[in-house]
């Protein structure tokens with residue numbers, strides 16, 4: 001799969017970015033997902049430019065606790081890491097987004113020489129990198145536009161110590177088996193003696209979770225529906241986003257928040273030349289957001305060959321950060 005994907009990517013030597021030429025994977029994934037008995041779309045497709053902007057707005061919502069909770073925890077984590085990471089090092093961030101969470105680490109850890117942010121949203125990443133470079137002029141910033149669901153080829157590291165950084169509970173978008181294979185891939189990408197600092201949302205009251213994914217201003221609903229607008233624009237579909245309702249709930253059996261778009265009427269949508277029929281009340285499953293108790297997450301990390309060095313729990317156990325170490 002990784003070789004098929006790399007066919008559509010090219011190295012842009014002027015910016016150092018790797019950018020997609022044409023997204024046939026997207027068309028293929030959408031048509032395959034909409035043909036399943038439970039229609040589904042992969043959550044990574046939320047993040048076009050508009051979707052990345054909506055996500056930034058979600059992070060400012062009082063209901064969406066994971067963002068601010070993790071951000072408040074990071075200075076403490078960074079201070080402890082500064083004591084461990086004493087030789088020159090490279091940080092690789094998976095799903096780097098707006099590059100806010102790397103700042104507490106850069107402020108506290110003087111030995112970081114190089115920063116490699118990986119994100120699927122190219123323009124968003126490029127703009128964030130320009131800002132970061134202004135704030136940290138001596139840091140070598142080497143952005144990579146890529147889908148980290150596949151193994152990613154990184155720019156040369158040199159012989160520096162390597163640290164992966166995967167904040168935001170983005171790992172929650174993967175089902176546990178995919179999360180384990182992501183962790184294994186990351187371990188291979190980062191190599192022997194590397195570490196991974198990862199932020200993971202905890203299990204908690206379903207009422208609290210429900211509020212976080214059903215904000216009063218309806219920003220999460222807009223974020224959810226934007227995936228249809230994107231499919232219309234990029235794949236020539238004719239979804240009417242207003243004919244789909246945002247529906248998010250905690251599925252306790254699976255330990256995940258699910259987001260769906262529910263068709264408010266019987267309708268047929270043209271997608272890339274295919275007629276996709278919806279019954280009234282039928283849904284498209286657009287996202288899973290798995291939550292892990294510390295025990296569950298430590299077990300998952302160990303199953304992927306990592307040692308758990310340190311666990312930090314935020315206020316009221318609302319969020320967790322883990323420092324993993326690759327022994328091999």
Ligand code: AVJ
Pocket residue numbers: 058066168169170171172173212213220287288289
């Ligand atoms: C960025 C995947 C961690 O699952 O909480 C926010 C995305 N979805 N509100 C999450 C999201 C709805 C978020 N992640």
